[in-house]
Amino acid sequence: MRTAYSVETVRAAERELMARLPEGALMLRAAAGLAAVCAGLLARRRGRVYGSRVVLLVGPGDNGGDALYAGARLARRGAGVTAVPMDPERMHAGGLAALRAAGGRVAQAVPQRADLVVDGLLGIGGRGGLRPAGAALAERIPPGVPVVAVDLPSGVDADTGEVAGPAVTADVTVTFGAYKPGLLIDPGASRAGAVHLVDIGLELPEPEVEALQHADVAGLLPEPTASSDKYRRGVVGIVAGSAQYPGAAVLAVAGALRGGAGAVRYVGPAADSVLARYPETLIGPGRVQAWVIGPGLGEGRAGEVADVLAGDAAVLVDADGLRGLDPAVLRARTAPTLLTPHAGEAAALLGVSRESVEAGRLAAVRRLAERYGAAVLLKGSTTLVASGGVRAVRVNPTGTPWLATAGSGDVLSGLAGSLLAGGLSGADAGSVGAYLHGLAARRTGGPLLAHQVAEALPAAWRDTTHP
Numbered sequence: 389m390r391t392a393y394s395v396e397t398v399r400a401a402e403r404e405l406m407a408r409l410p411e412g413a414l415m416l417r418a419a420a421g422l423a424a425v426c427a428g429l430l431a432r433r434r435g436r437v438y439g440s441r442v443v444l445l446v447g448p449g450d451n452g453g454d455a456l457y458a459g460a461r462l463a464r465r466g467a468g469v470t471a472v473p474m475d476p477e478r479m480h481a482g483g484l485a486a487l488r489a490a491g492g493r494v495a496q497a498v499p500q501r502a503d504l505v506v507d508g509l510l511g512i513g514g515r516g517g518l519r520p521a522g523a524a525l526a527e528r529i530p531p532g533v534p535v536v537a538v539d540l541p542s543g544v545d546a547d548t549g550e551v552a553g554p555a556v557t558a559d560v561t562v563t564f565g566a567y568k569p570g571l572l573i574d575p576g577a578s579r580a581g582a583v584h585l586v587d588i589g590l591e592l593p594e595p596e597v598e599a600l601q602h603a604d605v606a607g608l609l610p611e612p613t614a615s616s617d618k619y620r621r622g623v624v625g626i627v628a629g630s631a632q633y634p635g636a637a638v639l640a641v642a643g644a645l646r647g648g649a650g651a652v653r654y655v656g657p658a659a660d661s662v663l664a665r666y667p668e669t670l671i672g673p674g675r676v677q678a679w680v681i682g683p684g685l686g687e688g689r690a691g692e693v694a695d696v697l698a699g700d701a702a703v704l705v706d707a708d709g710l711r712g713l714d715p716a717v718l719r720a721r722t723a724p725t726l727l728t729p730h731a732g733e734a735a736a737l738l739g740v741s742r743e744s745v746e747a748g749r750l751a752a753v754r755r756l757a758e759r760y761g762a763a764v765l766l767k768g769s770t771t772l773v774a775s776g777g778v779r780a781v782r783v784n785p786t787g788t789p790w791l792a793t794a795g796s797g798d799v800l801s802g803l804a805g806s807l808l809a810g811g812l813s814g815a816d817a818g819s820v821g822a823y824l825h826g827l828a829a830r831r832t833g834g835p836l837l838a839h840q841v842a843e844a845l846p847a848a849w850r851d852t853t854h855p
């Protein structure tokens with residue numbers, strides 16, 4: 389599991405550790421880790437550090453201090469290091485002295501001949517996007533030169549991944565002590581490039597954000613054993629599709645058939661389309677361990693949603709099924725419930741604008757989970773999964789922008805519903821489902837069709853269980 393911590397938590401852990409260490413020790417640890425990553429990149433790019441040209445963009449705080457101390461280390465190994473300050477009056481004094489002593493220089497303009505740019509403008513103390521002085525430096529980063537961000541790309545909000553103005557886009561981010569949520573959540577995550585974590589010895593409590601990795605997913609996937617039969621492996625029921633949207637039913641069944649359940653049952657008006665494509669499907673009402681309700685239902689089917697929610701099977705509610713949900717009904721349920729809205733549906737469930745959900749996705753998914761007393765999977769460029777009473781929100785580290793295509797959400801609902809039927813909790817079914825769905829989409833490449841994602845699910849499953 390990859391874990392991430394808020395700025396407040398990181399600062400508290402830093403204070404505690406700093407009190408036990410000589411002054412400046414933490415920054416020197418951070419700078420040593422940063423310099424090692426930079427040296428590795430230079431060695432790969434040029435064969436050696438000696439003689440390479442390194443540009444440091446230096447902000448007013450300790451983030452700039454890290455860059456300066458790392459620059460001093462690279463200068464001692466023979467690199468030509470130039471520091472360009474955001475504000476010449478405000479540079480970390482110790483870092484600047486170290487750089488100068490190592491032979492580095494300070495310039496007011498960003499040199500255009502460089503082998504590496506180090507972004508030390510803002511770290512966890514940054515608020516909002518870059519202001520004009522920092523933005524002007526970021527704009528002058530020479531094209532094609534690799535950028536290493538110090539702790540996080542400047543202009544990205546460390547706690548939320550929001551990018552509220554100009555920001556740096558890095559190829560590599562060297563982060564200290566702990567991942568920050570903004571490195572795992574878009575739009576920040578896609579600004580960070582490959583993230584290296586440098587251990588500086590922090591002692592940390594429970595994380596605020598976590599991301600599953602292959603081994604976690606493999607541990608959660610319900611693999612059949614010699615004594616399994618189809619009923620023990622769980623039956624998932626799909627209530628989806630309408631005369632207007634029969635395809636949603638087919639795609640939800642396609643996802644469900646690849647989610648490890650022993651059988652998939654379909655209830656609704658698209659049975660002919662479903663059977664034509666998947667003769668494996670059971671048709672009509674019957675006992676299930678989990679229901680998926682909502683994809684392509686259209687209007688006027690609230691009674692079916694109410695019936696399913698009144699039962700004691702696990703339920704995944706998606707798309708049209710999410711309209712007008714009553715928090716009291718969901719809170720009264722004892723079996724797992726998983727809601728899978730996109731931002732627009734989440735906005736309607738919370739009674740706020742879609743923009744406010746997009747701007748604060750982490751807060752929105754937490755509020756939904758608390759209000760509805762259910763696990764909630766918020767779809768988007770980084771899919772988030774929260775469940776009431778659990779501190780950590782799961783962010784999905786797989787996926788591709790090509791997944792923003794018609795029907796891909798229907799496949800995800802079927803898949804996650806199948807995992808619910810296999811006995812996973814709402815949060816596990818949602819986050820494991822999103823993980824496999826994202827991997828399958830990556831394997832498919834783009835432009836992709838939703839049914840191709842479903843077809844790539846078995847290979848994605850094997851990727852995690854037999855990497």
Ligand SMILES: NC(=O)C1=CN([C@@H]2O[C@H](COP(=O)(O)OP(=O)(O)OC[C@H]3O[C@@H](n4cnc5c(N)ncnc54)[C@H](O)[C@@H]3O)[C@@H](O)[C@H]2O)[C@@H](O)CC1
Nearest residue numbers: 402414415418449450451510511512513514515517519539
């Ligand atoms: N606290 C510690 O123990 C450690 C901190 N480290 C580094 O220190 C960083 C945090 O340092 P700071 O707290 O000094 O914060 P920053 O270096 O992120 O910068 C904060 C300063 O930037 C200014 N600022 C904030 N937002 C701005 C914006 N949008 N545009 C322009 N200026 C803005 C503020 O006036 C503030 O003075 C971490 O990210 C990390 O790189 C590391 O050295 C490891 C140890």
Ligand SMILES: [K+]
Nearest residue numbers: 507510538542
């Ligand atoms: K930075």
